[in-house]
Amino acid sequence: MFKLSDKILLLCVGEAGDTVQFAEYIQKNIQLYKMRNGYELSPKAAANFTRKNLADYLRSRTPYHVNLLLAGFDETDGPGLYYMDHLSALAKAPFAAHGYGAYLTLSILDRYYRPDLTRDEAVDLLKKCIEELNKRFILNLPSFSVRLIDKEGIHDLEKLMPVGAK
C-alpha cells in the first residue's frame, strides 16, 4: 500500500518489482504535482493519471503487470474507490477485489454491501470477507493490514488475524 497523498492510498499487486516501481513512480509524480501547483490532486484525477501512465506503458516494450486499487477522500465528492487492472481498465466501484481471493469475496460484498454503511459496519464487512477466505480459500492468509481513509486522512486500523477454522 502506497500513500500517494494525505488522503489517497494506492494498493498495488502483481509482478514482483513492477508493483513497487510503478507505484513509487506514480507516488512521486503526485507529489510533484502538489509542489508545482500548491494543492493535491483529487482521487479521481490521480486515478485517471495512473490509468494513463499504465496504458502508455502497456504498448511499450516495458509494460507493467500490476493490478491496482486506488482509494481516496475528496472534499467535494466524498470517499471514492477505483479499480484498475493490468490492462489499464479503470472503474469507480463501491467495492472491489483483485486476485484469486476476489472470486470468494466479491460474492460476500455483493450480498452484504449497502451504500449507507457506517464506518463500523464497513469494517465488519471487511472482517466477513476475511472470514470467508479463511474458510474456503486454499492458502493460509494469517494476517491482514487494514487502513481507513476519511475526511481527516489516512488511519491505520489494527491487524486482522483470523483464527483457525473450527
Place this chain on the structure above:
Amino acid sequence: MSEYDRAITVFSPDGHLFQVEYAQEAVKKGSTAVGIRGKDIVVLGVEKKSVAKLQEERTVRKICALDDHVCMAFAGLTADARIVINRARVECQSHRLTVEDPVTVEYITRHIATLKQRYTQSNGRRPFGISALIVGFDYDGTPRLYQTDPSGTYHYIALHANAIGRSAKTVREFLEKNYTEESIATDNEAIKLAIKALLEVVQSGGKNIELAVIRRNQSLKLLESKEIETLVTEIEKEKEEEAEKKKQKKST
C-alpha cells in the same frame, strides 16, 4: 570589447564573462529577498512589488516550496526563476524516487548551481538572471541556508542570515549589526529580525512584505498579511520604547 558580450562562452581579454556579470546586474535590479536561519526555524522574506489595482495579488509569488522541507526565494527575472524552480522540484522528487530519502538542502542547491553553470558555458544560451536563497531542514534536523548566483557558485551561509536583490547591501549591513544569538533565540524573534531587516529598505511597511517560514518537520507556511501587520506594529512599539529609553538616559 563589445564583441565579447555576444558569445557567452567566450572570455574577454581581461578574464571576464560579461554575460554572467550582466546577469548579476539583472539580479541587482530585482526586489530584495532576505533569509534567516534560526535554531528551529528558517525564515524567508521578500519585498513585494506593488501590484496594479486590477491584478490579483497572489499570482505573483516570489517564495516557492521545492519540497516539503525546502523552499527558496529569488531576486531577478521571475520568468527565469520559474524554470529553475520547476527543474528543482522535479529533482527533489527524482531524488526521493531513486534514493528513498529527501534531498539535503546542500544537494538541491548544488543541483541548481550546476544547472546555472551549465547555462554559462553552452552555445546560444544566456545565463539565468536570478540569485536564489535556499532554506530548509536536512533530515537530521539541522536548519540550513544557502545562496546561489547567476554564475553558478553557491555559498553556505554559516553566519545565519543573508540578503539578495536591490538593496541587498543595506540589508546585509543591518543584519551584520543586529544579528546576535539572542536575536534568533526564539522563532518569533527570528521572524521579527527578517521583518526588521526588510523594513529598512521597503517603502510603506508591512503591506509590501511577503514572509514565509519552515519549522522543523513542518512544511512551508506563508504568513498572512494580518500576521505580518501584527508583527510590524510590535516592532514599531519596540522601536519607540528603545527611543524612549535612550531619551531618558540622555536626560538623566
